[in-house]
Amino acid sequence: MIVGIPAEVKQDEYRVAMLPVGVEELTSRGHGVIFQTGAGLGSGLVDTAYEQAGAQLASSASEVYQAADLIVKVKEPQAGEFALIRRGQTLFTYFHFAASRDLTQAMLDCGCNCLAYETLEDERGRLSLLTPMSEVAGRMSIQQGARFLERPQMGRGILLAGVPGVAPAHITVLGGGVVGANAAKIAAGFGADVAILDVNMERLRYLDDVMPPNVNTLFSDRHTIRDQLRLADLVIGSVLIPGAKAPHLVRREDLQLMKPGSVIIDVAIDQGGCVETSRPTTHRDPTYLVDGVLHYCVTNMPGAVGRTSTFALCNVTLPWVLRLAEWGLDKCLDESLPLRTAANILAGQVTSRAVASTFELPLHKL
Numbered sequence: 001m002i003v004g005i006p007a008e009v010k011q012d013e014y015r016v017a018m019l020p021v022g023v024e025e026l027t028s029r030g031h032g033v034i035f036q037t038g039a040g041l042g043s044g045l046v047d048t049a050y051e052q053a054g055a056q057l058a059s060s061a062s063e064v065y066q067a068a069d070l071i072v073k074v075k076e077p078q079a080g081e082f083a084l085i086r087r088g089q090t091l092f093t094y095f096h097f098a099a100s101r102d103l104t105q106a107m108l109d110c111g112c113n114c115l116a117y118e119t120l121e122d123e124r125g126r127l128s129l130l131t132p133m134s135e136v137a138g139r140m141s142i143q144q145g146a147r148f149l150e151r152p153q154m155g156r157g158i159l160l161a162g163v164p165g166v167a168p169a170h171i172t173v174l175g176g177g178v179v180g181a182n183a184a185k186i187a188a189g190f191g192a193d194v195a196i197l198d199v200n201m202e203r204l205r206y207l208d209d210v211m212p213p214n215v216n217t218l219f220s221d222r223h224t225i226r227d228q229l230r231l232a233d234l235v236i237g238s239v240l241i242p243g244a245k246a247p248h249l250v251r252r253e254d255l256q257l258m259k260p261g262s263v264i265i266d267v268a269i270d271q272g273g274c275v276e277t278s279r280p281t282t283h284r285d286p287t288y289l290v291d292g293v294l295h296y297c298v299t300n301m302p303g304a305v306g307r308t309s310t311f312a313l314c315n316v317t318l319p320w321v322l323r324l325a326e327w328g329l330d331k332c333l334d335e336s337l338p339l340r341t342a343a344n345i346l347a348g349q350v351t352s353r354a355v356a357s358t359f360e361l362p363l364h365k366l
Contacts, residue, residue, distance in 0.1 A: 001325045002032040004068025006061040007039035012283035014042025014306030015074040019314045020053040027054030043310040087111035096270045098245040098358040111348045119243045120342035132312035136302040138182025141265045145234040156261035161191035169233040179238035188212045229257045237266040239274040243354030250275040260292035269297040
């Protein structure tokens, strides 16, 4: 099989979908790898490292798409890439279809096979390809929150840790999954006053056991969310329904409860956002104000720390890339339940219940 690694074209995306060791593993098994020149530079990985590992270098994305049976990426195809995708070609990447009807329709129209990192459930039911980037995004959310709470960034002028005689910031984390737990851990390390909300009592009991004393666990309902919005200097939105659009836990009218200059970091923006007033932003232009509340809704947060993120992502994706190359798509769908859960669109048909439900499209059951 020929595996293609194109350069990422999403704005401010510095990750690459494969390390040189991944190329070596594939080529040693008799597969070909075609790698777009410069694709690894954002992560500090030079072309010669890939070439020495056995990759064929290509000067353009069109060469990669034209030659490859399997395209391995980091982020969803952008509009300029749609025409490059061939009917019957397989793409393995983060898609987040529920956030974009246009992307979903484009992939249906081109007749390709879309395997999504974010819905792959391993043998233990874990979203193992989403987890490392959720860890990065959760930790980054507190870094960014600390920055944008500074007054020159239009924040309240709050230091997360406070100082002796001055209270620390209050941080509300909506969702106790991987993103939320990592955000709470870093926020606690800063010395902030943290509340983490979830609807799963077993998860809350676990978090209560492992978190430091300055993290409080709360059951998430409308009353508790509104109470927390009144207190919060920083809100982290980290709600996830795998493959589906995130629910709006914070409504437009709820912003009136918040302090002027408080900050929302909506990490759920990849799946449409869990705040009604959220809209996608970029690292270059990350924030905007609504009713005096600063919103940060960057759709590829881990892309800013490309080297850390690339290594973390490739550590978990490579085994599945190798399986796809060794077995082929049809055998993988027949014999690998995890790769079946990754299948969102196959040959012009929606195979993900969450995507079909989001856009009211017919569901093709595997």
